[in-house]
Amino acid sequence: xxxQQRRARERENLRQEILDxxxxxxxxxxxxxxxxxxxxxxxxxxxxxxxxxxxxxxxxFNTLCxxxxxxxxxxxxxxxxxxxxxxxxxxxxxxAYVDFALHYPHxxxxxxxxxxxxxxxxxxxxxxxxxxxxCFNQMRLIxxxxxxxxxxxGEDIDEISQALWAAVHGVSTLLITQCGFPFIERSRLIERVxxxxxxxxRKKSG
Amino acid sequence: xxxQQRRARERENLRQEILDxxxxxxxxxxxxxxxxxxxxxxxxxxxxxxxxxxxxxxxxFNTLCxxxxxxxxxxxxxxxxxxxxxxxxxxxxxxAYVDFALHYPHxxxxxxxxxxxxxxxxxxxxxxxxxxxxCFNQMRLIxxxxxxxxxxxGEDIDEISQALWAAVHGVSTLLITQCGFPFIERSRLIERVxxxxxxxxRKKSG
DNA sequence: AACAGCCATGAACACTGTTCAGTATACGAA
DNA sequence: TTCGTATACTGAACAGTGTTCATGGCTGTT
Numbered sequence: 228x229x230x231q232q233r234r235a236r237e238r239e240n241l242r243q244e245i246l247d248x249x250x251x252x253x254x255x256x257x258x259x260x261x262x263x264x265x266x267x268x269x270x271x272x273x274x275x276x277x278x279x280x281x282x283x284x285x286x287x288f289n290t291l292c293x294x295x296x297x298x299x300x301x302x303x304x305x306x307x308x309x310x311x312x313x314x315x316x317x318x319x320x321x322x323a324y325v326d327f328a329l330h331y332p333h334x335x336x337x338x339x340x341x342x343x344x345x346x347x348x349x350x351x352x353x354x355x356x357x358x359x360x361x362c363f364n365q366m367r368l369i370x371x372x373x374x375x376x377x378x379x380x381g382e383d384i385d386e387i388s389q390a391l392w393a394a395v396h397g398v399s400t401l402l403i404t405q406c407g408f409p410f411i412e413r414s415r416l417i418e419r420v421x422x423x424x425x426x427x428x429r430k431k432s433g
Numbered sequence: 434x435x436x437q438q439r440r441a442r443e444r445e446n447l448r449q450e451i452l453d454x455x456x457x458x459x460x461x462x463x464x465x466x467x468x469x470x471x472x473x474x475x476x477x478x479x480x481x482x483x484x485x486x487x488x489x490x491x492x493x494f495n496t497l498c499x500x501x502x503x504x505x506x507x508x509x510x511x512x513x514x515x516x517x518x519x520x521x522x523x524x525x526x527x528x529a530y531v532d533f534a535l536h537y538p539h540x541x542x543x544x545x546x547x548x549x550x551x552x553x554x555x556x557x558x559x560x561x562x563x564x565x566x567x568c569f570n571q572m573r574l575i576x577x578x579x580x581x582x583x584x585x586x587g588e589d590i591d592e593i594s595q596a597l598w599a600a601v602h603g604v605s606t607l608l609i610t611q612c613g614f615p616f617i618e619r620s621r622l623i624e625r626v627x628x629x630x631x632x633x634x635r636k637k638s639g
Numbered sequence: 640a641a642c643a644g645c646c647a648t649g650a651a652c653a654c655t656g657t658t659c660a661g662t663a664t665a666c667g668a669a
Numbered sequence: 670t671t672c673g674t675a676t677a678c679t680g681a682a683c684a685g686t687g688t689t690c691a692t693g694g695c696t697g698t699t
Contacts, residue, residue, distance in 0.1 A: 230666070234676085241677095262655060273679050275658075284656065339610070356613050363614075381625075385617050390604075390625045397603020398596070404545070407562050408569075411591050419587075419596045427633030436697065440645080468686060479648050481689080490687065643698075648691105655686060662679075669672080 242280045244270050249287045258288055258337055288337055289355050295334040296358035299327045303365035313372040314425060320369050321395050321421035324362075328399035329413075336403060339396065363392060380430050387428050394424035448486045450476050455493045460539055464494055494543055495561050501540045502564035505533045509571035519578040520631060526575050527601045527627035530568075534605035535619075542609060545602065569598060586636050593634050600630035 248269040252261040263284055267274040281287045306320050328335040338355055367388040373379050374387075381387055398420040402413065410416055454475040458467040469490055473480045487493045512526050534541040544561055573594040579585050580593075587593055604626040608619065616622055 238677095263657080264655080274656085275680070276678060278657070279677070359611075360614065383617070386621065386625050389607075389616060389622055390629045393603035393607055393622075393626050394600045394629070395603070396607055397599035397601070400606055401595075401599055401602055405565075408566065410595060411589070415592065416595055416599075419592050420599050423596045423600070423633030424629060425633075427629030427631075431637075440696095444646095469688080470686080480687090481649070482647055484688070485646070641699085643696095645696085646694090648693080650690095650692100652689080653687095656684095658683080659681095660679105661681100662677100664675105664677080666675080667673095669670100 238280075241270075241272075245277060245280055245287065246290060250291055253288065253291065254331075254333055257333055292334050292338045292355050293358050295331050296338060296355070296362055299324070300358070300361045300365055302327065303362060303369075307365055307368045307372070313369065313376045314378050314429065316369050317373055317391070317425050318421050320366055321391070321424060322417065324366070324395045325399050325402075325417050325421075328396075329402060332403045335399065339400075363388070366392060378430055379428055381428065391424050391428065394420055394427075444486075447476075447478075447482075451483060451486055451493065452496060456497050459494065459497065460537075463539055464543055498540050498544045498561050499564045501537050502544060502561070502568055505530070506564070506567045506571055508533065509568060509575075513571055513574045513578070519575065519582045520584050520635065522575050523579055523597070523631050524627050526572055527597070527630060528623065530572070530601045531605050531608075531623050531627075534602075535608060538609045541605065545606075569594070572598060584636055585634055587634065597630050597634065600626055600633075 245266065249261070249266050252266060252269065263277050264274050266287070267277055277287075281290070302323050303320055306316050306323060309316060309319075328339075338359060367384060370379070370388045370391065371384050374382075374384055379387060398417060401408070402410065402416075451472065455467070455472050458472060458475065469483050470480050472493070473483055483493075487496070508529050509526055512522050512529060515522060515525075534545075544565060573590060576585070576594045576597065577590050580588075580590055585593060604623060607614070608616065608622075
């Protein structure tokens with residue numbers, strides 16, 4: 228009886244070992260440059276073993292992404308639940324979003340940037356899509372609060388939320404992928420984008 | 434004498450054949466899912482031949498990207514050279530940018546989205562970086578015109594240009610990569626983002 | 640006709656993700 | 670203790686990738 232429990236525990240341990248090794252390698256080298264064999268080497272198992280714990284390589288990454296994105300969702304939720312001025316919340320959420328993206332660039336890249344058709348990450352893996360939508364919904368919530376405080380120009384919450392998302396997503400991806408470009412100082416650019424976005428949807432006569 | 438000219442012409446022809454085949458295949462299947470062998474099959478040559486005309490697979494794509502991006506630069510330049518209201522130009526440039534991205538999603542994706550560390554596209558290939566910067570500079574020019582017409586809030590042209598770029602880039606990449614997400618109607622979202630961005634940098638008391 | 644140089648070949652290398660027959664080990668029952 | 674079974678793991682194998690290079694055949698010049 229207890230044997231099965233121990234077995235399950237050991238299974239879970241090895242699963243976590245794989246995830247830990249993969250996380251480290253992915254962060255250091257990116258999804259493309261990490262082979263299943265390298266992950267297997269790291270944990271000192273044979274390549275085949277990986278497939279006893281994960282459906283395929285993408286499955287490993289998806290699991291890691293899910294993990295990471297629930298962190299972002301929690302962070303945004305904390306802001307949404309705060310009781311300060313909703314417009315201020317919007318700014319804070321924007322900054323938090325970009326900070327997060329720059330803090331986990333590889334995770335962000337795969338989840339929100341890379342076309343999921345390529346590299347075998349299929350839409351069937353709705354888990355990640357769900358995790359992403361979850362994050363978006365936290366932002367949407369804050370927008371709703373601004374709307375309720377009559378601070379916004381326009382009625383459509385989705386339209387405004389998606390436009391704001393585009394702005395923060397845009398600056399995130401530019402900073403992640405266009406490392407060669409001569410950007411102005413990072414925090415100043417981020418602040419400007421957040422400001423531009425918020426001012427761009429706010430009611431004119433403040 | 435004429436022989437060398439003919440040789441050079443034939444060389445150029447085959448080079449173009451490779452580019453044409455690659456363009457079609459890349460557009461249909463994306464960079465990842467097109468192998469050098471498939472390109473070679475298409476033009477009915479052996480894989481090795483490709484390497485007599487291009488350094489590597491990335492070199493082929495880079496050439497195609499450069500081509501495509503000079504198109505965008507021209508389109509933006511045409512808008513910059515127009516003589517209408519500079520703020521109106523800014524809106525038109527924003528729309529043109531997104532339209533372009535959605536029209537050439539694969540090219541846009543590789544050039545502006547994919548991390549260039551991965552998939553062997555190294556920063557050494559400054560050609561594309563240059564082509565991208567060129568496009569940006571056209572937008573920057575229009576921003577400058579707005580500044581000169583005293584239509585903008587803030588002094589720093591680069592700061593404003595980069596923030597605007599983030600917005601249009603953001604909506605472009607979201608629409609390209611997040612095909613699963615329940616976006617509002619495309620043209621409405623694009624219009625809202627452009628509007629948000631422009632209003633977000635414009636002088637308040639119009 | 641013989642030599643030169645260009646050009647295309649396709650086999651080969653080292654890698655990739657993934658599968659699967661085989662093996663060893665640990666367990667529960669006799 | 671011994672046997673049989675279930676489970677975990679292996680590592681060779683497959684089909685694919687990007688890339689290289691010795692080989693061989695044409696072509697134009699001498």
